[in-house]
Amino acid sequence: MTYKKINIKIAPATEASKEIFIALLSELGYESFLESQEGLEAYILEDLYRPLDENNLPILNSPEFTAEISVEDLEEKNWNEEWEKNYFKPILIGNECLVRSSFHEKPSQAPKYEILINPKMSFGTGYHETTSLMIQFILEREVDGQQILDMGCGxxxxxxxxxxxxxxxxxxIDIDQWARENAIENLQLNHINNMDIKLGDASLLREMPEFDTILANINRNILLEDMPRYNEVAKKGATIIMSGFYEEDFDKINKKALSLNWEHLSVKEQNKWVALSYRKK
Structure with missing residues (x-):
């Protein structure tokens, strides 16, 4: 499976401008992003790639920013080595959960939960704010004996x-084959034998049993489209935890949740990224 790497030099390359570009590119199917001082590296499946211009990325017309864009073809490679050399470092979340890779040195004093992740192109190493926020919610919850759904599992x-x-x-459930393969490898690394990974989207939920907790770390538009399907497979009293969007998207997400008769429980925010929890009444 071949990816495209899009290098975007943004001026001014502020945190706010990078966040705007990430949000807009996510809606175009871009899966992963790495921020730099000059802008972004964005990754998308070759089959989904379309040249970026003012029509599909209107912000390029904005007088507030200038952007230089270049494109590279990426062959499938050992992404563990890439992350080890450049990006992926152990991270401790909530003083309870350490996320590291098998190539990192094992800590002398292990935390309560230690997750081994060897990433390919998949989203979810704990570094992105939304993953960290979702982990914080899970750490706070009792899930013993529950049926759990993880949408866009990365x-x-x-x-x-x-x-x-x-x-x-x-x-x-994840729509990307690389993500599915990577998740299966990470299950084996962590000796998890009660988690199944399926390739697909929310249409798979038509054949699923009900869940006690639903986790969904996906972009805003997909969440808004799929929330009714989550509702169909959520038990009465189930908890739904969602992230993948900015604080300015709260009203749209919350309006949709309330229309489904979900009770808003709490919100977490980090660098303008938001995670929300609800209970199905």
């Missing part, structure tokens, strides 16, 4: 943590 990190916390069964 590396499988959220479902792995839920399993470690005592979930009875976990189902991860």
């Amino acid at each position: 590396t499988g990190i959220l479902g792995i943590l839920a399993s470690m916390k005592g979930a009875k069964q976990v189902l991860g």
Whole structure:
């Protein structure tokens, strides 16, 4: 499976401008982003790639920014080595959950939960704010004996943590084949035997049983489209935890949730990224 790497030099390259570009590119199917001092590296499947111009990325018309764009073809490679050399470092979340890779040195004093993640191109190493926020929510919850759904599971990190916390069964769903393969590898790394990974989208939920907790770390537009399907497979009293959007998207997400008769429980925010939790009444 071949990816395109899009290098975007943004002026001014502020945190706010990078966040705007990331949000807009996510809606075009871009899966992963790496920020630099000059702008962004963005990654998308070759089959989904279309040249960026003012029609599909209107911000290029904005007088507030200038952007230089270049494109590279990426062959499938050992992404573990790339992350080891350049990006992926161990991260401790909530003083309880350490996320590291097998190539990192094992800590002398292990935390309560230690998750091994060897990433390919999959989203979910704990570094992105939304993954960290979702992990914080899971750490706070009792999931012992529960049926858990992890939509857009990426590396499988959220479902792995839920399993470690005592979930009875976990189902991860992701639309990307690389993500599915990577998640399966990470399940083996962490000796998780009660999590299944399926390739597909929310249409798979038509054939699923009901869940006690639903986790969804996906972009805003997909969430808004799929929330009714989450509702169909959520047990009465189920908890739905969602992230993947900015604080300015709260009203749209919350309006949709309330229309489904979900009770808003709490919100977490980090660098303008937001995670929300709800209960199905």
